[in-house]
Amino acid sequence: MDMNQYLEMFIEESKEHLQAINDNLLSLEQSPQDLEIINLIFRSAHTLKGMAATMGFEKMAHLTHEMENGLDLMRNNKLPVTEQVMDVLFRCVDILESQLADIIEKGTDSTIEIEDTLKKLTSVIEGKPTAEPSSPVQSDSVRAVCSFNSYEQTVIKESAANGKNVFLIRVVLDQSCVLRAARSYMVFNALENLGEIIKSEPSVEDIEEEKFDFEFKMVLVTDSDEETVKQAVLQVSEVSLAEVITIDPAKLETEQAMAEAAAAAATILPMNPVNPTAANSSEKDKPQAAGNGKQQVDAKKLSAGKSVRVDIERLDILMNLFSELVIDKTRLEQIARDSNNPELVETVEHMSRVSTDLQNIVMTIRMVPVETVFNRFPRMVRDLAKELNKKIDFEILGAETELDRTVIDEIGDPLVHILRNALDHGLETPEERIKAGKNDTGRLQLVAYHSGNHVFIEISEDGRGIDRNKILKKAIERGLVDSARAESYTNEQVFDLLFRSGFSTAEKISDVSGRGVGLDVVKSKIESLGGRVVVNSVLGEGTKFIIQLPLTLSIIQAMLVQISDEKYAIPLTSIIETANLKRNEIKSVHGQMVMDFRGRVVPLVYLDQVFSIPRSVPKDDEEENVVIVRKGDKLAALVVDSFIGQQEVVLKSLGKYLSGGIFGISGSTILGDGQVALILDCNALIH
C-alpha cells in the first residue's frame, strides 16, 4: 500500500493531537484531579500511537505506547499526577514534536533518540525518582564540526592571503529560545554587517525553516577582529554561547584530509562530535544509511509537493485582478438581467457563484489566525513560570483574530520578548505578591482584536508595575534625558525610554534595567511592520504592552451605512448594536446631543456634520438611525441615514498620498459595484 497519500493527513492530524496533548497537559497541571483531562490525553496519545503504527513510524508508536501506559495508570489512580510525571510527559510531547518534524521533512520514521526519555518515563511510571542529567554545552574543536569543499577552501585561502580574517563561529542558542529561526536570522544579520558569510551549517534554508536544534555554525570572512565578531553575536539576545575560532588555511587542508579519512572510516554510525548529550540534536547531519537514502528523498519530495510557498506580492496582484473581475461580474449580471436571454442569465449566474467562491479563497489565502503564533505560548509561559518559581494564571483571548500572513510570521519574536519580560520582571514571586496584598497567583493576559485598519495585541499583567522615577534616574545617568526636563515628562514618554537601545544594553542594576532588555529590538521589529508599541503601567498594579499592527490587506466584517449619497463601512467589531431613535428620545446636555442607552448617557455623533456631507434633500428629522459603537468602555452613537447591511469587506489603504491620516477614517474598501467606500475609525470618533 502506498502510504504517501496518507502522509499529509497523518501529519495534519498528528499536529492537532500534539497540540491537544500539550493544551490538555497544561490544564491537567491546573486541575490534577480531573480524570476527564487525563482521558482526553490518553485518547490523543492512543490515536497517535495507532496512526504512527499504521504509517510505520515505529519510534513514534513506541514512545506513544509508553506514554499511554503511564496515562493508563494515571486514570486508574495508580499513578499520582506529580510534577515529575508532568515534566516527563511534557518532554515526551517535545520529542514527539521533533519526531513529527523529522517525518515532515523526510517522510520516514524519525531517527531521534528516544531511549533517554523512555527510561525516564518508565522509571517515573514505576515510581523511581531520577536524577536529571545535566547537559553542559560542549566546546569542541571547531574544525571537527565543519567540513569544507574545495571551493570553500579556495575562498578561505584567498581571503586569508588578502589579509582578511576567516572565523568559524559556533552559535548556541538558549535552550528556552522559542523562535530559533528568528534568532539565527538576527545573528546572520549582525555578522553580515561585519563581513561575508561564506558558509553555514546547516544551510541557510534549513535554518530559516528552523531545521536545527539550538546551534549552528558559520564561516565569516571579515576585517573585524575576533572580539568584535563575538560581541556582535552575543548582542543578539537568547544566544548562550558564541565561539569564534580563526581558521588557518594551511592547517585546514591537512585537517580536512584527516577528517575525510575519519568520516570514511566511520561508516555505520558516524560520530557526532557536536553535542553528544543533546539527544535530539544534529540528526540531520548524520548521513543516511546508503540503502534507504534514495527512498527517503523521494518521499520527501512527495510530501513537500503538497503546499507551495507564494510571494505575498503575487497575492496582492491576484487580489487586485480579482477586484476587477468582481466589478465586471456585477456589470455582466446587470446586462444579463436586461437582455432577457435565459441562457446568458444562467451562465452569468453560474459564473457569479464560482467567482464568489473564488473570491473567498483568494481573500482568505493571506489571512492566518494569530492562534498559530499564540498556541505555543501557554507551554512557554508554563515552563518559564516553573523556572522562575512563580504562580501564573495565563489567559489568551481573541486567538481567532486574523492577521496578514506577513505580519504573523514576524510578530512571534517580539511577543516572546514581551511575555518573558512580563514573567521575569513584571510579575512578582508569590511571597512578594502576598506581601503586597495581592493574590499569590499573577495574572498574565494576551489579547488580540481588530480595530479598524489595525490589529491590537495587548499583553498585560498585574505585577509590580514600572517605577517611572527609577527609569528617569537611569535615563539621566545614561545621558538620555536632561535632568532639568525629566520632571515634565509624561508617563508615556518615560515608558517609551524603555525602548531605547541605551537601556537594552544595560546590564543588571535594579529591577528596572531588566525591563529594557531587548525591547529596542522589539520596537524596531514592530515598527518595521508599520506598527506601534506603547506601554502603560501603574506602579504596584501592573503593566500593559499594547502593540498596534497594521493590516496591509485584510478582510473584516462591516456594516455598510448610508448618509445622504455617501456610503461608509463601520467595522463590526466596534459595533454594539443599531437603534432607531424617536426625536423625543434625544436629549441635550450642555449643547451635546445624547441618548439614553440602557441607562447610560451616550453622546450622538452626527456623521453628516463631522464629515461635512453635502445634502441635496433635507433630512427627515423625526427619527434617527444610530449605530452604537464602543472604544474600550466608552460609547458613542453614530447618526446615519440608513443601514445598508452587513458584509465582508476587504480593507484597502487610501494610498501613500493620504497616509498622513484622515480624522475618523481608517481606510477604504471596494464595494461590489466597484465604488470605493470609506471605513470609519470608531476609535477616533469617540472622545
Added chain:
Amino acid sequence: MLDKQELEQNVKENKYIVFRLLDEEYGVEVNQVRSIERMQRITRVPRTPGFVKGVINLRGVVTPIIDLKTRFGLGEENYTETTRIIIVATDEMEVGLIVDSANDVIDISTDSIEPPPEVVGGIRAAYLEGVAKLQDRLLILLNLDKVLNSEELQQLGGMEK
C-alpha cells in the same frame, strides 16, 4: 571626443505627456505616468483640502485624486467630455491628477528647457521643473515631487489627527 559625447548625452530627448489646464499646456515626463483614465465617479474623502477630490478604484487599487486646477488655484472644477485623470507615480506614491484634457505625447530635448520664471499663470515656481519652448508653444513642466508633497497636504488641509 569625450566632451562631444558628453554633450550629446546631455541634450538627450525625453518624452512628455502634454495636458491642458484652462488655456495653458503642461507636461509631465512619460515615465512618471502610469495611465490616463476617463473621468469616473470619485468617492469623496472628508476632512481633506478642497483639491483632494477623493479616491477612485483604479483596477483594484484605491487611488487618491487631485484636481490640479484647484491645486494651483486656477479656478473651479468644470468637468467635461475631455476631462481626464492622469495617473502619475512618484516615490511609490500613485495619485490621479484631474486635467482639462490630455492628448499629446511629444519629445522635448533637455536643452530646450529653461528654468521656471517666478510665476506662471499663478502657479508657484516651486511646483515647476521648467518651461520648454517649442516652435510655437510653451510647455510648463511640472515637478511632481513638489506637487505631490504630502507634508504640505497636511499643512494646507489642516487635516486633523
